[in-house]
Amino acid sequence: MTAFPPGFLWGAATSAYQVEGSLDADGRGRSIWETFTERPGAIEGGGDASIACDSYVRWREDLDILSDLGMRAYRFSLAWSRVMPDGRGRPNRAGLDHYERIVDELRARDIEPIVTLNHWDMPEALMADGGWMGRSSVDAFVDYAAAASERLGDRVDWWITQNEPWIIQLLGYQLGLHAPGVRDLRGAVTAGHHVLLAHGAAVDAMRASTKGRIGAALNLLPCVPATDSAADAAAAWGSDGYVNRWFLDPLLAGGYPSDMREHWERATGGPLDDIIRDGDETAIGGRSDFLGINFYTHRVMAAAEVSEDRPFPWQVVGSTGEVDRTDEGTEIVPDAFRDLLLRVHHDYPGIPLMVTENGAIYGDSPTHDGAVHDVRRSRYLRAHVAAMAEALDAGVPLVGYTHWSLLDNFEWALGYRPRFGLVYVDFRTGERIVKDSAREYAAIVAAGGLIDADGRRGPVVDSLGAFG
Ligand code: FCB
Numbered sequence: 062m063t064a065f066p067p068g069f070l071w072g073a074a075t076s077a078y079q080v081e082g083s084l085d086a087d088g089r090g091r092s093i094w095e096t097f098t099e100r101p102g103a104i105e106g107g108g109d110a111s112i113a114c115d116s117y118v119r120w121r122e123d124l125d126i127l128s129d130l131g132m133r134a135y136r137f138s139l140a141w142s143r144v145m146p147d148g149r150g151r152p153n154r155a156g157l158d159h160y161e162r163i164v165d166e167l168r169a170r171d172i173e174p175i176v177t178l179n180h181w182d183m184p185e186a187l188m189a190d191g192g193w194m195g196r197s198s199v200d201a202f203v204d205y206a207a208a209a210s211e212r213l214g215d216r217v218d219w220w221i222t223q224n225e226p227w228i229i230q231l232l233g234y235q236l237g238l239h240a241p242g243v244r245d246l247r248g249a250v251t252a253g254h255h256v257l258l259a260h261g262a263a264v265d266a267m268r269a270s271t272k273g274r275i276g277a278a279l280n281l282l283p284c285v286p287a288t289d290s291a292a293d294a295a296a297a298w299g300s301d302g303y304v305n306r307w308f309l310d311p312l313l314a315g316g317y318p319s320d321m322r323e324h325w326e327r328a329t330g331g332p333l334d335d336i337i338r339d340g341d342e343t344a345i346g347g348r349s350d351f352l353g354i355n356f357y358t359h360r361v362m363a364a365a366e367v368s369e370d371r372p373f374p375w376q377v378v379g380s381t382g383e384v385d386r387t388d389e390g391t392e393i394v395p396d397a398f399r400d401l402l403l404r405v406h407h408d409y410p411g412i413p414l415m416v417t418e419n420g421a422i423y424g425d426s427p428t429h430d431g432a433v434h435d436v437r438r439s440r441y442l443r444a445h446v447a448a449m450a451e452a453l454d455a456g457v458p459l460v461g462y463t464h465w466s467l468l469d470n471f472e473w474a475l476g477y478r479p480r481f482g483l484v485y486v487d488f489r490t491g492e493r494i495v496k497d498s499a500r501e502y503a504a505i506v507a508a509g510g511l512i513d514a515d516g517r518r519g520p521v522v523d524s525l526g527a528f529g
Contacts, residue, residue, distance in 0.1 A: 065453065065510035070173055070461025072134030073127065073483055073502075074418055076180035076224070078110055079470040081140060083117035087155035090146025092182040093192065097240035106476040113471045115491045117159070123467065124166055126484055126495060130503040134173040136417060136463040137163070138180035138224070145205045148186035152208035160209075164216050175219040175417070175463060177278070178206055178263065179256075181229065181239070181473075192241050193229060193252035199259045206263035207270070214271030219461075221353050221417065222263045225280045226256040226308050238474050246372055247329040251336045257311055261345040278353030278417040279308050281405070283397045284360045287378045292364035296375035299324065300362045303373060312349055313409040316342040328372035351460065353417035354405065356445075359397045387441075389422040389479060395444040402452035402459065413458045419445050420465035422479040427494055433485045438498035446510055464502065468493070 065071075078094055098109040116123055127135055142148075143156030160176075167174045179202065183192055190197045206222065223229075230253030232239035235246060243249075260277045267275060284300040286293035302321030310318045317337065326332055365376040385393040398419070405414060425435040442464065453459055469482035477488055483499035486492070505511075 065450070066460075067509070069459075069510070070134035070175070070219075070415065070463070071506040071510075072132045072136060072173070072175065072461065072463040073130075073467035074136035074175075074463040074465050075116070075123075075467050075470065076138040076177065076182075077140035077143075078113075078138075078180065078182040079466075079472070080114040080116040080123075080468055082110065082112040082115045084111050086117060087143070087159065088146055088153045089140065089156060090142040090148070090153075091185040092140070092142040093185050093188060093240035094182055096185055096188075097242050100242060103242065104474055104476045105478060108471070108476040110471040112488075112491075114468050114486050114488075116468070119491060119493075120163055121166065122493065124163070124170060124172070126493065126499075127167075127172055127467065128170045130483075130495070130499055131506050132172055132503075133506065134175055134219075134461055134463060135167055135467070136175040136177065136221070138177035138182075139209055141179060141182050141205055142184040144208055145184055145201070148184035148201050149204060152205075152212075157208070157212045161212060164213055168216060173219065174217050175221065175415075175461070176209070176213065176217050177221040177224050178202075178209060179222065179259075180224045181233075183240075188241055191248070192233075192243075193255045194234065194243070194245075194248045196255060196258075198255050199262050202259035203262045203266045207266045210267040210270040214267065214273060217271065218273040219351075219415075220267065220271065220273050220275040221278045222260040222275060223256050223277045224353075224417075225278060225355060226253050226260075227304055228280055229253065229256055232474075247336075250325050250329060250333065253307070254333075254336055254341070257308065257345045258341055260312070261348050264348040274350035274413075276349045276351040276353050276415070277308075277312060278355055279305070279312075280355040280357070280418070281305050281309075281401055282358065282360045283394075283401050283404075284362050285397075287361050287363040290364075293362060296364040297360075297362040299373060300360055300375050300377075303375075304360070309352075309405070309409060311342055311345045313346070313352065313412055315346050324373055328367075349412065351413040351415055352405070352409070353415050354401070355418035355465070356398050356401060356416060357419065357421075358391045359394050361392075387421040387437075388424050391421065393421065393441060393444070395448040398445055399448035399451045402449070402457045403455055406452075406457040413460045415461040415463075416449065416459070417461075417463055418465040419462065420481045422481055424478075424480055425485075425496070426480075427485065431494070433494055433496040435496045435498045438483070438496065439501040442498060442502055442505070446505055450510060 235249035237244040286297040469480040485494040
């Protein structure tokens with residue numbers, strides 16, 4: 062049994078667009094997601110985020126739930142377009158007031174605020190210059206980050222500049238499945254580069270107004286070969302470059318990995334020098350105080366021919382045989398989680414790691430007793446906490462874990478069907494019901510994470526009858 066360090070940041074996560082609603086309140090500007098959700102067929106079920114969890118209004122209720130569960134941290138994001146309604150120019154005071162109230166209320170409850178700046182809701186006005194494809198997005202982001210830090214920097218000790226640069230690049234600009242719905246390979250690699258450049262520039266700008274620790278959150282997916290063939294091993298390594306190293310290396314190891322740069326140059330038909338300019342890699346690297354890791358699953362990879370729809374010589378094939386899966390079919394692989402934490406620590410030593418997202422889709426809803434008995438989420442949680450305990454034992458400098466998500470919410474292009482919450486939300490009424498998994502999590506937190514290595518709760522937790 063491993064005890065987590067005393068100051069470990071146990072918490073839960075949300076993002077503004079997925080929970081807030083009130084899209085026109087208090088001077089908020091339009092974001093790229095309003096435009097995207099209006100596209101016919103873009104969102105499963107045709108929903109939008111105009112109400113979502115109504116957290117812009119019900120935020121105190123959300124914080125009450127965090128307090129009741131004994132959470133030590135809350136990861137949430139500022140809506141970029143509440144702070145900078147037109148993308149540039151003067152910040153909107155009312156938007157900042159809202160987040161200041163949340164931060165102050167969290168502090169009063171002894172819950173550490175972990176603030177994300179860009180959780181995908183870029184102001185629509187910035188599309189005039191191509192969104193993240195335009196290099197001027199970097200300056201716009203710096204203005205926003207500086208405004209946020211000037212207002213909140215004395216009270217926020219943990220900042221996340223960018224959430225999941227790869228997903229922004231891939232779903233937003235390569236496959237067009239997320240806002241702004243662009244499908245352009247070269248545009249995608251350009252956008253991803255600007256997201257990283259904006260991280261570096263924002264960190265530099267924020268240092269003047271905060272002593273807080275600043276990092277970015279990457280979604281990392283261990284890539285494993287489907288067979289023991291050399292070709293599949295190469296596919297897995299290539300995929301690792303595409304998904305993981307393309308972002309890890311410039312942030313933490315001084316520059317883009319050359320193997321993946323060659324893949325990108327071949328796939329996009331030319332050198333990337335006009336995109337990744339002299340000095341850019343120096344402006345991205347060496348600035349992060351910690352790394353956020355969002356972990357959901359792994360990728361099982363096989364070699365494949367490059368084609369019109371497949372720019373790189375690999376494909377995801379998935380596991381065969383009996384594998385634990387979420388209700389969405391996602392493979393559940395806690396051992397891969399532990400190994401990933403060990404690997405990141407080994408390859409990028411010295412940087413504190415925070416698990417900024419981890420969670421699963423389970424569709425459980427209230428039963429006859431009014432409760433949500435999501436036993437599979439509890440099991441998932443215990444297994445991933447056990448994986449972190451093993452990583453800590455092996456010396457990984459892990460500082461926190463914010464489960465995705467506090468609430469069932471607007472899951473982007475998938476709409477409201479997938480439920481990731483520790484707390485059930487009735488989207489017709491806004492009512493919140495704390496699920497069994499949240500009580501289980503509360504018990505783990507209260508016990509400082511003391512559980513058996515195989516994920517069963519130990520006697521310390523069992524004695525906490527209050528959560529029964
Ligand atoms: C991550 C996102 C988060 C949520 C989870 C399920 O990619 O950061 O907003 O959608 O996945």
